[in-house]
Every structure is written in C-alpha cells, then in structure tokens.
Amino acid sequence: MKPAPFDYVAPTDLSDAVTALAERPETSRVLAGGQSLVLEMHYRRERPALLVDINNVRGLDAITVEGDALRVGALARHRAFETPSVAPGALGRLLSRVSPFIAHPPVRARGTMAGSLAWANPASEWCATAVALDAAIELTGPVGSRTVAGGDFFLGPFHTARQPDEILTSVRLPLLPGPGPGPGAEADAVGVGFCEQHRTHASFAQVAVVAVLTVRDSVITGARLGLAGAADRPVCAHEAERHLVGREAAPAVFARAAELTVAAAAPLPEPHAGVEYKRHAVGVLIRRALAQAREDREINGER
Template sequence: MKSPSFGYVAPASTADVVDALTTGSAAPGGAVVLAGGQSLLVELHHRRVRPALVVDLGRVGDLGGLAVAGGELHVGALARHRDAERPGAAPGPLGRLLPRVAEHVAHPPVRARGTIAGSLAWGHPAAEWGAVAVALDARVDLRGAGGGRSVAAADWFRGPHRTARRPDELVTALRLPLPPAGAGVGFVEHRRTAASYAGVAVVAVLELEGPVVTSARLGVVGAADRPERAAAAEGFLRGAEAGEAAFARAGELAARDADPVDEPHQPADHRRHLVGVLVRRALGRALADRRSTDEEEDA
C-alpha cells in the first residue's frame, strides 16, 4: 500500500522540532516523529497511522550517540541499536549487557537504522529495550512546549503503544544507571523467528555478597501488556543463596504473577510458562557472568 498524504519537515534543532510538534499536534491526525523509521514507515504504508505532519530528526545534530556521565549512560534520541552492539558501548556490567540485548533486536539492517529511544517511544510491549529500561530504573528525558521533564521507566509504559509522552513532546534521551561493578547481568529471549519481536524476554541483574543475593532486578517483556519488573521474584531472591533452587523458585513466582495475553502463536498459558523458564535462565546467566568476571579479576 501507499502511505497517506502528510506534511513533512526536517528541523535542524531540538527547539524547532518541538515547535513543529506543537503546531502539528493541533491538526487532525497530529504529528509523528521520524527517527529510524523502522516501525513508523510500516505503519504509514499500511495506513494504520495517518498523521498531518511527519517531523524528521535526521538533521538534528545533538541527539545522537552514547555517553557516560554522572553514573549513567545517556542514550541520545538518534543512537542506533547497532551503537549498543559495539564493544565498549558502556563500562562494566552494562557494557556486557547491551550487546547481548541488541543482537536480539530484529536483524542487522533494522539495527543499523532503528533507534533505542525510538523503540521506547513507540511503546511496543515486547520490545527488548523496555526490559532493560525497567530493570535498571532508567529515565526517559523529554522536551516539549512547556520545557523539559524526565519520566521513570516504571511510569513510562501505559499499555501497548501507549506511553507517558505528550503529543508536543520529543524524547531527547534515555538515561540508564550503571549497575555496580560487581554485578552480574543476564539476558534471555524466546521468539518465533530470528526477526520476530520477543514472545518473552528477561533481563536479570544480580548483586551478591559471597553466595547470598543482596539485590536482584528482573525486567520482563511478554508477561503483561507492558514491560514490568518481577517484583515477587526479586523480593524472594534478596537474602537467598544464589543457585538453581532459588532461581527455579523465582521463576515460579514470576510465572504466577504474569498476566500475558493470548496471541495466535502463543497462548497465554504458554507465555506464562516461558516467563518462569526464562527468569530462571536469565538469573543463571547473570550468576555465570558474575563468576566469569571474578575469575578474570583473579587471573
């Protein structure tokens, strides 16, 4: 199909983008932002969105890149998925986690053009970066006609393709707190095909004191209509001895609290089962990651 007719602007500054969004959002159909376009262009071609105005970020020079500052990784609005695949994208555990997540995003051409912040702005409930954002208590920075604000990842997702972004606002950055240097990180995903969205995906971040878990973070997509933390499993793990038995129980608790929806290729009961299995596996990978890091430091 062909896209519907729409206006198009490519501002050169963030301020001009906000002005365009403010003007465009008042028109029937509103305004949409084009960053990588890997989701938006498909929706336009199928005429599932019919905006009055498309605002292209391609000429805005200060919205790209990854940078560490103040204990956080700042992910600019035009940072591509492939930027997170590169070794050294971030220091410590986050630098090990990002490539493991990024390689599961669609396929190489999409990762070369699609953006991390754009994925969060699109709000697909099974997108991998949502699991990372909620697991790390990330924040989404926005700028609109009323100025700038920051929204916690826990408050960002409102349901499938619904977020806390207002029509006149631009997502300018994602801020990911750096996990402690001694944390172990794990990621595991189940999907139907190599380029499919995740059926279920889990991010695990573990901190230990000896064999005992002092902190556990579990970000899950596919367990509900938005990315969520597996809170009961996290609470159980704190103070537990890290290992297969504890991880299996954490998986059971995560599955019990999951509220997935039926889909043609994945009934809700199957997805609930996957939540339990993948939580256990992600925790196992996080523990292995922590142990391998310890071994490298001792070598």
C-alpha cells in the first residue's frame, strides 16, 4: 500500500517546526528517521494530515558532553553509538553494546535514538536503556521546553508523556563514573552489560536487559536494570536492584535477582513468544547481563 495524502513541511529552524506542529497537533506527526512512522504510513495505520520533517533543523544532530551527562540531539542516528568513543567510560561501552542489536545497518544509518524513544515500542533497546539510566528527556512545545525523567516518560505501548504539540528535542544520559585517579581515591567502578533474545538478527527484541553495576571491593554499591519486553512498557527491575545492593557480585546473588524480576514481570504475548517463554527469557537474560557487567567492571574498572 501507499500512504494516504498528507501535507509536508521541512523547516530549518526549531521554532518554525514547533509552530507548524502546533497548528494541528492532533493530526500531525514529526519525521526524524522515519523508520517506524513511514512504514506505518504505507500500511495506512498512521494517516497524518501533516508531516513535520525536522531533518533540516540546524543543531539537532549534535552529541555533546555537558557537565555530568551526554546530550543526544533528536537527529543523532543509531550508528553514531556503534563505537565506545561516543561517550566517556562505561556509558560509551554500554551504548556501543546496545546499538548493534537495533535492526540492521540501513536502519541504523537513518533511524534516531530520540525517534525510538518517541515511538515507544515496548521492545525498543533504547527505551530500556533510557529507563535503566533514568535519562532526562527534553520536550519542546509552543510554551517552551520541559524535561521528563525516563522512568516517567513511557506510559504504555506506543504511548508517552509527550504532548501532541511537542517535539522530543534531546535526551540527556548520565555519564557513568569510573575508577578513581590514583591510590587512595574512590574505588567504585562501573560495569555494563546488555543481552537480548530475538528471532532473527534484525528482528525486534522479544526480551532485552540493560545492566549497570557499581562495585567496590567485589560488593555492589549501585545497580540499575532496565528491561524491554517484560511489561507493556520499558521498566526497571527495582526489587532486583534493591536485592543486589550491598551483596557480592556473585552468580548466586544474580540468580536471586533474576527470580525476583521474573516474579514481577508481566510481559505481553506475541505470535512467536508467549508469556511463559518471555518470563523464562527475562530470568536467563538478567543473569547473563549481570555477569557481563561484572566482567566489564573487572576488565575496565580495575587499574
């Protein structure tokens, strides 16, 4: 099929883009990478009256370190995160582990992290990452800009806190601390892990897990676990996180964290992955991602 008729504008200034969207927000859509939106338009499941293309808006493709966070503009493509140098330390390593799991190279060359968050597919790797890191999501509308925490942004399948007249303009991801600079310095170090179960290399995740561990002298001092495919939206495994803190980074501890996560999981069934299958996958991937984070910390956190 082909898209239904629609109007199209491609402003070069953010204020013009916001103004265009505000004229008829309920029937307009924002186009960045378009890897999900355009397909839905072809199937006519999406029928926008107006498409606001922000690809010509200056400055929205920037990725910069600002203070203690990495600021990712709305037009930063998936492929920008394929190398660890995109961000200092553990955050760069985490982003470079996640990005290869997103579809295939042509999609990564065009699709955007911000667009993935705005689309809010419950299986999205970036959505699980945003929740795990409690990213700050910037929304710009006619009355100005506001910021929503990653944990509050996702409201359900393809449903977010973004209002129809707002554009998701940037995402701020906190930089993950590394080891201290020398003897006697702070000994905490961060390890990161990411694991995913999918049918084919380019398929959406059935279940995905983002793990971030802060460890001092083999004892976990901080833990973040973000999950895709374990509920109707990306979620954090808070009970498992609380269990991990104060305990040794050991397989038995990881196994108990996995049990707690499985008990709280409420995955949605899909044609090739029923509820029980996905719950089992959650437990397996939690253990693997935590083991990966421990290994990452040992390799990169010790000097």
